[in-house]
Amino acid sequence: xxxxxxxxxxxxxxxxxxxxxxxxxxxxxxxxxxxxxxxxxxxxxxxxxxxxxxxxxxxxxxxxxxxxxxxxxxxxxxxxxxxxxxxxxxxxxxxxxxxxxxxxxxxxxxxxxxxxxxxxxxxxxxxxxxxxxxxxxxxxxxxxxxxxxxxxxxxxxxxxxxxxxxxxxxxxxxxxxxxxxx
Amino acid sequence: xxxxxxxxxxxxxxxxxxxxxxxxxxxxxxxxxxxxxxxxxxxxxxxxxxxxxxxxxxxxxxxxxxxxxxxxxxxxxxxxxxxxxxxxxxxxxxxxxxxxxxxxxxxxxxxxxxxxxxxxxxxxxxxxxxxxxxxxxxxxxxxxxxxxxxxxxxxxxxxxxxxxxxxxxxxxxxxxxxxxxx
DNA sequence: AGAATTGTGTTATGTTATAACATATCGCTG
DNA sequence: CAGCGATATGTTATAACATAACACAATTCT
Ligand SMILES: [Zn+2]
Ligand SMILES: [Zn+2]
Ligand SMILES: [Zn+2]
Ligand SMILES: [Zn+2]
Numbered sequence: 001x002x003x004x005x006x007x008x009x010x011x012x013x014x015x016x017x018x019x020x021x022x023x024x025x026x027x028x029x030x031x032x033x034x035x036x037x038x039x040x041x042x043x044x045x046x047x048x049x050x051x052x053x054x055x056x057x058x059x060x061x062x063x064x065x066x067x068x069x070x071x072x073x074x075x076x077x078x079x080x081x082x083x084x085x086x087x088x089x090x091x092x093x094x095x096x097x098x099x100x101x102x103x104x105x106x107x108x109x110x111x112x113x114x115x116x117x118x119x120x121x122x123x124x125x126x127x128x129x130x131x132x133x134x135x136x137x138x139x140x141x142x143x144x145x146x147x148x149x150x151x152x153x154x155x156x157x158x159x160x161x162x163x164x165x166x167x168x169x170x171x172x173x174x175x176x177x178x179x180x181x182x
Numbered sequence: 183x184x185x186x187x188x189x190x191x192x193x194x195x196x197x198x199x200x201x202x203x204x205x206x207x208x209x210x211x212x213x214x215x216x217x218x219x220x221x222x223x224x225x226x227x228x229x230x231x232x233x234x235x236x237x238x239x240x241x242x243x244x245x246x247x248x249x250x251x252x253x254x255x256x257x258x259x260x261x262x263x264x265x266x267x268x269x270x271x272x273x274x275x276x277x278x279x280x281x282x283x284x285x286x287x288x289x290x291x292x293x294x295x296x297x298x299x300x301x302x303x304x305x306x307x308x309x310x311x312x313x314x315x316x317x318x319x320x321x322x323x324x325x326x327x328x329x330x331x332x333x334x335x336x337x338x339x340x341x342x343x344x345x346x347x348x349x350x351x352x353x354x355x356x357x358x359x360x361x362x363x364x
Numbered sequence: 365a366g367a368a369t370t371g372t373g374t375t376a377t378g379t380t381a382t383a384a385c386a387t388a389t390c391g392c393t394g
Numbered sequence: 395c396a397g398c399g400a401t402a403t404g405t406t407a408t409a410a411c412a413t414a415a416c417a418c419a420a421t422t423c424t
Contacts, residue, residue: 052421054371073411088374093412098371109291110346112380112411129340138338144330149349152324157354158311164292166346167331172339234390236402255380270405275381280402294380294411 028173035065038116042104045120051102059083060095061116064105069135070113108137110166115139125163131171138171210355217247220298224286227302233284241265242277243298246287251317252295290319292348297321307345313353320353 042061046053063079064071073092080087096114099105105114106126115137117126127145129138145165153160224243228235245261246253255274262269278296281287287296288308297319299308309327311320327347335342 052370056372086373089412090374090414091372094372109348127334129335129338131340132343138340140334140338142330142334144333145327148324148326148330149347151326152309152322153311153349153351156311156320156322157357158313158320158349158351159357160349160351161314162350164346164348164350165331166291167335167340167342168344168346169335169340169342175339175341234401238403268404271381272383272405273403276403 031067034068034118035062038065038104038118038120041120045104046102049102051098056080056084056091057095057098060092061099061104064099064114065116068115068137070108070111070115070130070137072113076114106139108166109164110168125165127165128167129171130166130168131174132168133170133174136171136173213249216250216300217244220247220286220300220302223302227286228284231284233280238262238266238273239277239280242274243281243286246281246296247298250297250319252290252293252297252312252319254295258296288321290348291346292350307347309347310349311353312348312350313356314350315352315356318353318355 039058039061043053059080060076063076073089073096076096077087077089077092080091096105096107100107100114103120103123104117106117106128107114108128108130111130115128118139119141124141125146126139127141129140131137146163149160149163152158221240221243224240225235241262242258245258255271255278258278259269259271259274262273278287278289282289282296285299285302285305287298288310289296290310290312293312297308297310300321301323306323307328308321309323311322313319328345331342331345334340
């Protein structure tokens with residue numbers, strides 16, 4: 001049994017689930033720098049490919065980068081609704097698809113959620129550490145994993161097209177701060 | 183861009199998606215043996231834990247083991263409906279949760295689908311090769327992957343609770359038989 | 365300007381999953 | 395075997411996630 005980084009809350013009798021917000025967004029680094037870098041990189045990557053960074057796509061990417069937690073599609077939808085009057089699911093999913101296709105965001109299959117990629121210029125499969133407690137997602141790359149998969153696939157005659165590696169658990173900050181009961 | 187093992191079909195003008203069925207179920211091995219072994223092992227594992235193998239749970243597990251493809255919850259629902267008159271989603275999801283909790287099936291996050299575990303006695307995280315072409319799923323275990331994850335997690339002070347490793351691609355059979363266009 | 369391509373708006377619906385509460389069944393104990 | 399607590403199932407309703415299909419607008423190319 002393991003826990004997913006969601007929090008439950010109530011309005012009246014009805015309960016809702018929401019991705020846990022990152023406990024302390026600004027504490028440990030200059031996150032505005034993360035945002036700026038990500039957006040600049042994105043513009044550059046798309047420019048290089050002759051793809052268009054439109055208003056909606058930029059908004060979605062900015063929202064995804066508001067912190068280091070995974071973002072749910074319908075949260076983005078709500079955000080766009082606030083900013084643009086009316087937005088419908090296809091608007092969000094199309095933007096997400098585009099951003100994924102160009103390597104700017106990754107989809108976290110185990111959360112049905114999305115996270116900005118810090119290395120959009122390099123074509124890669126992401127590997128992720130996901131904190132069940134604060135919701136922070138950290139992308140990492142371990143050549144050993146890729147090599148191990150290649151070997152396993154080769155011995156089976158299997159041709160790899162895409163990989164998903166998602167690791168759930170508890171991040172250092174939460175282990176240090178937490179009471180263990182959370 | 184990669185493909186998921188779904189096939190599209192039409193009824194009238196409307197299109198539907200369905201998990202691709204395994205191309206040739208019986209060809210290469212005695213699958214009845216897989217089924218029998220899985221079911222016996224399941225009984226034994228549950229017995230050891232003092233957990234109950236009920237009618238519904240057995241039916242669901244049998245259906246999951248009908249071949250080596252991943253199974254969607256609502257396909258199971260349809261199957262149960264055929265066999266039991268009326269079955270509703272919670273019936274299926276409860277059975278699946280139970281089977282997962284006892285290590286008898288794994289959930290494939292990238293497909294929203296479920297697959298029987300050939301090694302239910304050993305507590306483990308699955309690693310999977312998933313064929314986009316025929317839908318066959320093969321569980322494998324590569325200690326190198328686990329070790330690499332442990333190392334990566336340790337260096338970040340991250341405490342691992344659960345891992346997902348899913349590899350999409352094309353299996354050997356499909357590469358040999360296929361025309362490359364599929 | 366006109367055509368082709370790409371992006372967005374909109375409606376409707378498909379697909380996956382859970383909450384909440386009622387009822388039944390099981391396994392034990394007296 | 396009656397009564398009780400625990401476990402399992404039935405049932406209704408709805409939440410949460412995602413796409414098809416088609417209309418229309420904006421951009422780019424010629
Ligand atoms: Zn940051
Ligand atoms: Zn990445
Ligand atoms: Zn078999
Ligand atoms: Zn397994």
